[in-house]
Amino acid sequence: MLVVDVEKRLGEFSLIAAFSGETGATALFGPSGAGKTSLANMIAGLLRPDRGRIVVDDVVLFDSTARIDVPAWCRRIGYVFQEGRLFPHLSVHHNLTYGRWMGGQPADGAAFAQAIELLDLGNLLDRRPGKLSGGERQRVAVGRALLMRPRLLLLDEPLASLDAARKQEILPYLKRLRDEAKVPLVYVSHDPAEVKQIATRVVRLDEGRVVATGGVELLN
């Protein structure tokens, strides 16, 4: 369960948004410049709202009136970035275990094997990110975020840097993730076709405001 109610000024641009998400996949949908990525960054703790409140699973991550601002590294929000942002100096295997290692969690072979199987990463483990294709890189990025056992998984335009064929290659993995991984997703995208396939709930943004919320029928 996710509750977001925030305000933020960024130069000329102002973002005032309130929405809630449930289990399944909540899409933040809207044109570029609508404030989607800023919202994702605020949930992750990479951008500080001027005012408001962010709650995930009954844990208050940010509350300006109560002066709560949990730092990013304590939030346990998995974040899949548009450009992957894999660590170039670490192997795929070490990228995948980075979050578990930083969180001081014990090794969980079953969870690791499950994520490897879910995202089909088995034959990539010894490679370096520099030697991966765009699609492989994004699958590793999803695996890395998933294996930190997040409270919530943010995916910010995870397919935007891929061509149409690669998108079709990744989408089934994301659907399986939504149905099998039991972690709520927040899926940021400007592409209605993509959102229709992934989302169970849509929050439509435009120019820093929530203009509609509802099911995927919003996109018709």
Add this chain to the structure above:
Amino acid sequence: MLHLTPEDWTAVALSLRIASVATLVALPFGIAIAMLLARVEFRGKPVVDAIVYLPLVLPPVVTGYLLLITLGRHAPVGAFLADRFGIVFAFRWTGAVISCGVMAFPLMVRAIRLSIEAIDRRLEDAAATLGASPMWVFVTVTLPLALPGIVAGMMLAFARALGEFGATITFVSNIPGETQTISAAIYTLTQVPGGDVAALNLVIVAVIISLAALIASEWLARRATARLHGA
């Protein structure tokens, strides 16, 4: 053929020891200052910047003299260190380490700073979302990504320390076996009639060591860069 007297060997060994220790001692400070200059905005930053780079533009003799009047036996800081902790730099090889370290410091900081500034900070954000505290981000992301610059900075500093002459001779003089480095030994030999053949031997050694340091730094920097890009 190359013929070195025991005194020559002493000077060579001393030079290598002083340059290595100066590089290693300067390294943590170099990384800290490079981090500060690359990442932190604060009042007075231009002043800190200028002070760090000062040894690069000051005449080395001036730097040596400044060290002498702060760290010398009867200078305020030097006297305090000697009385309180028994640490003496004046006319000791450790003093040469200080002067070489100070002279090499700007080159080291510059190389490390450039490599820190070239790091994609979004990778550090990604590490934070994965649960890494700022300290862990620094150790597991920033430092490894800055490694080529750190290696280059260390090699530059080592080469600079090896060639240091003016500041060292001003601060700790030219004592065989204690502060007489290759450069100082060559200088001494050129002052003696008929010393130029002996000087030439040391000159050849200096050229060999410098070439080796350059080749090693090229090789190390290339390896470090290749590691980052997944070879």
